[in-house]
Every structure is written in structure tokens, then in C-alpha cells.
Amino acid sequence: MKVLVLGAGVVGVTSAFYLARQGHEVTVVDRQASPAMETSYGNAGQVSFGFSSPWAAPGIPKKAVKWMFQEHAPLKIQPRMDATMGRFMMQMLGNCNPESYAVNKERMVRVAEHSRACINALRSETGISYEDRQRGLLQLFRTEKQVEAVGKDMKVLEQCGVRHKLLNASEIAAVEPALSRVPGKFVGGLHLPDDQTGDCYLFTNRLAEYCREHLGVTFQFNTDIQRLTRVSGRVESVETSAGSLTADAYVMALGSYSPFLARDLDIRLPIYPVKGYSLTVPVVDDGGAPQSTVMDETFKVAISRFDNRIRVGGTAELASYDLSLAEKRRATIAMVVRDVFPEGGDLERAEFWTGLRPMTPDSTPIIGATRYDNLWLNTGHGTLGWTMSCGSAQLLADLIDGREPSIDPSGLAVSRYAA
Numbered sequence: 517m518k519v520l521v522l523g524a525g526v527v528g529v530t531s532a533f534y535l536a537r538q539g540h541e542v543t544v545v546d547r548q549a550s551p552a553m554e555t556s557y558g559n560a561g562q563v564s565f566g567f568s569s570p571w572a573a574p575g576i577p578k579k580a581v582k583w584m585f586q587e588h589a590p591l592k593i594q595p596r597m598d599a600t601m602g603r604f605m606m607q608m609l610g611n612c613n614p615e616s617y618a619v620n621k622e623r624m625v626r627v628a629e630h631s632r633a634c635i636n637a638l639r640s641e642t643g644i645s646y647e648d649r650q651r652g653l654l655q656l657f658r659t660e661k662q663v664e665a666v667g668k669d670m671k672v673l674e675q676c677g678v679r680h681k682l683l684n685a686s687e688i689a690a691v692e693p694a695l696s697r698v699p700g701k702f703v704g705g706l707h708l709p710d711d712q713t714g715d716c717y718l719f720t721n722r723l724a725e726y727c728r729e730h731l732g733v734t735f736q737f738n739t740d741i742q743r744l745t746r747v748s749g750r751v752e753s754v755e756t757s758a759g760s761l762t763a764d765a766y767v768m769a770l771g772s773y774s775p776f777l778a779r780d781l782d783i784r785l786p787i788y789p790v791k792g793y794s795l796t797v798p799v800v801d802d803g804g805a806p807q808s809t810v811m812d813e814t815f816k817v818a819i820s821r822f823d824n825r826i827r828v829g830g831t832a833e834l835a836s837y838d839l840s841l842a843e844k845r846r847a848t849i850a851m852v853v854r855d856v857f858p859e860g861g862d863l864e865r866a867e868f869w870t871g872l873r874p875m876t877p878d879s880t881p882i883i884g885a886t887r888y889d890n891l892w893l894n895t896g897h898g899t900l901g902w903t904m905s906c907g908s909a910q911l912l913a914d915l916i917d918g919r920e921p922s923i924d925p926s927g928l929a930v931s932r933y934a935a
């Protein structure tokens with residue numbers, strides 16, 4: 517079957533990989549000149565299956581009010597709210613209760629755990645490397661209150677069979693030796709030894725190269741997708757700046773921009789672009805730098821180690837599709853990396869970047885069929901899109917082929933919003 521994958525971010529390229537592996541003739545279309553030039557370019561580098569939790573959690577509304585008055589807060593909301601942002605916030609608030617949290621968490625963990633198996637198999641099969649490390653993640657706590665609060669998350673990790681260990685202040689440096697240089701800063705940490713780290717841009721580009729060379733996938737870049745046309749319950753064509761493209765099946769993997777193209781087909785996707793920032797800092801002292809990923813729970817900033825670079829990512833800003841680089845946000849993430857790893861990197865030479873997380877109000881990606889026989893969605897991966905990409909793409913390939921899916925797909929398709 518001829519399949520057009522719309523979007524060459526990490527979700528589109530992994531979709532192409534699994535579909536081509538199952539024998540389909542795949543073309544990937546993107547407006548950029550190469551893969552992973554938008555949100556998949558500069559993310560925080562954590563492949564954190566054990567960390568897959570909805571942002572919409574019971575305590576969040578109260579915390580959000582507190583964050584409004586903090587200089588270095590993890591969440592920022594632009595004062596001028598438009599209708600789309602208002603609707604997203606209301607829907608998200610509707611998910612901040614224990615029942616919805618449990619449902620959403622189970623769905624995310626289901627996809628993330630499948631992704632763990634898929635990315636490990638993908639690495640062995642393709643042999644690609646992407647400055648990856650398989651050394652776990654350490655969530656760091658600055659207060660005893662944070663340690664007490666993590667008890668709830670640990671119960672869920674136990675139920676899901678995710679390995680983890682709560683460490684006290686004297687044990688964290690055994691996992692991340694550089695923390696011995698900042699004694700007294702943290703009261704403890706939660707270690708997830710099976711999480712992974714790497715550069716998502718390199719992963720997506722090397723996988724795209726593999727797809728081209730070994731699986732016959734075609735990439736059509738510099739092509740702006742303008743509109744999808746339909747005829748009797750099917751997508752008929754994709755209209756682009758390079759003309760009309762047709763296929764037997766279409767996969768929409770356009771990240772934060774998916775709602776614009778879906779709207780033409782009367783599909784309402786509740787995806788909002790939640791802006792985040794990262795700094796990429798050259799390592800100057802290996803012993804003072806992280807060895808894998810640490811997550812500073814207070815500021816919700818993740819710090820990951822690549823070969824000779826440190827990637828620091830964080831901040832959730834609701835500001836529509838604005839991609840300007842706000843110096844105030846840079847100050848927050850720079851402050852955190854300076855505080856935790858003061859000697860590890862050279863902040864003067866850091867690359868500053870911003871991207872838009874394609875966020876759904878229930879934090880769960882949208883994977884599966886639509887009411888058009890030949891249109892499939894793989895989008896809305898939000899905060900942990902790379903982490904969930906391989907499992908989502910493998911599941912979608914099974915669904916498109918009508919095979920018994922490797923995991924239960926219930927609650928993942930766009931139809932969950934119909935009610």
C-alpha cells in the first residue's frame with residue numbers, strides 16, 4: 517500500500533519506519549529542509565518511560581496560582597488569553613481530578629512501556645546511535661514535602677512494574693557523581709534506572725537515513741501542506757506547495773500544527789502548542805557534568821548529558837504559536853543548571869532554543885483511526901513525544917494493517933473526545 521506520512525518530526529519518522537518495515541511504500545512530506553527541524557529538534561533529551569505522567573494532576577490548579585507569582589516558575593501563561601487557550605485550559609482543568617488522572621496515567625504508561633521495548637529493538641535492528649546513554653534518570657528533591665509527595669507516584673510505578681528506588685541525600689552522588697560538589701542542596705531523589713537519554717534530532721535524522729537507505733522510504737522536503745481534500749468518507753488528496761499528492765492511506769503527524777489541517781476535514785483536535793525552552797551547553801568539566809538525565813522537581817527542569825554537551829530543557833508557556841526567545845525563560849533554565857552543575861558546562865557558549873509541545877488536555881497522544889477510512893492520526897504527544905514515539909508508531913502500523921495490535925489501543929484514538 518502507498519502511504520503518505522505528513523510530518524518529519526520524531527513521530528512522523530518513526531511512523532515511516534514501522535510502516536516501511538511492514539512492506540508499505542512510504543513517502544514522508546515536510547515543509548522543512550530536513551527531519552526534526554521543529555519540536556523534535558532541541559528537546560530535553562530524556563527517553564523517560566518511567567516518568568510518563570499527565571500534567572493535568574489533582575494538585576496542579578493550586579500550584580498554578582502559586583507559580584503565577586514566582587520569578588522562576590515552571591508554568592507561565594500570557595495575560596491575553598484567546599478562545600483556543602481558554603478552551604484548552606478548561607479541558608485541562610477538567611482532567612485535574614484523581615479519577616481522570618488515573619485513566620490518563622494508565623494510557624500514557626501503556627504507550628510508554630511499549631515504547632521502551634520498541635526503541636530497544638529498533639536500536640538493535642538498525643544499529644543507529646544518537647549520543648544515547650542507557651543509564652537511567654534521577655528526579656531530585658529540594659524539600660521533604662516533595663519526598664513525601666512522590667510516594668503516590670511510586671505506588672503507580674510498582675503497579676506498572678517500573679523499576680525505581682528512593683535515595684537519600686547521601687546516596688544520590690553514587691548515581692550522579694557531580695552532585696557531591698553541591699552538598700546539602702538536595703534532600704533525596706527517585707532513581708529510575710531503566711530510563712534513557714539521547715539527542716532526539718540525531719535519533720530522528722539517523723533513523724530517516726536508515727529508512728531511506730534500507731527501507732526505500734522517500735522524503736519530500738520543502739513542501740508546505742496546505743489542505744486535505746475528501747470524497748465519500750475518504751481522503752482524496754493532500755494539496756501542497758509542490759502540487760497534489762495522493763496515496764492509499766495518510767498518516768497525520770504534524771505535531772502542534774495538526775489541528776489546522778484536521779479542521780478542513782471537520783475533525784477537531786484539542787491540541788495546544790505548549791511552548792518550552794532549552795539550552796545546549798558545551799561540557800568543560802566531565803566530572804562536574806551529569807552522566808545521564810536529572811530532573812529538578814522544584815523547577816521542573818531536565819538536564820541531560822550528550823557526548824560533549826549538556827541539554828537543559830523546561831518551562832511550559834501558554835502563548836499560542838509564538839516562537840520568540842524570551843530572555844527571562846533563558847534565565848530560569850540557566851539558573852538551574854548553574855545551581856546543580858556549576859562547573860560542568862560553559863553557559864556563555866550555550867545555544868538557546870524554543871519549541872511547541874503538541875499537548876492534549878489529557879496529556880495522552882492521539883493514535884488511531886478517524887471517521888475517514890484512509891486517514892490515521894499519530895499526534896498530540898505533548899511533553900514526552902520522543903519517549904512515546906516508537907510505541908505509538910508501532911501500534912499505528914499494526915492498526916493500519918488490521919493486525920492484532922501489540923498493545924490495547926482503547927482510549928487512544930480521537931474518538932475519546934466525542935463525548
Ligand SMILES: Cc1cc2nc3c(=O)[nH]c(=O)nc-3n(C[C@H](O)[C@H](O)[C@H](O)COP(=O)(O)OP(=O)(O)OC[C@H]3O[C@@H](n4cnc5c(N)ncnc54)[C@H](O)[C@@H]3O)c2cc1C
Nearest residue numbers: 523525527547555556560561562741771792900901902903
Ligand atoms: C523544551 C522541550 C523539552 C522536551 N523534552 C522532551 C524530552 O526530554 N523527552 C521527550 O520524550 N519529549 C520531550 N519533549 C516533547 C517532544 O519534543 C515532542 O513531543 C515531539 O518532538 C513531538 O514530535 P512530533 O513529530 O509530533 O512534532 P514535530 O517535531 O513538531 O514534527 C511535526 C513536523 O510537521 C511539520 N509540519 C507542520 N505543519 C506542516 C505543514 N503545514 N506542512 C508541512 N509540514 C508541516 C513540521 O515541519 C515538523 O517537522 C520536549 C518538548 C519541548 C518543547
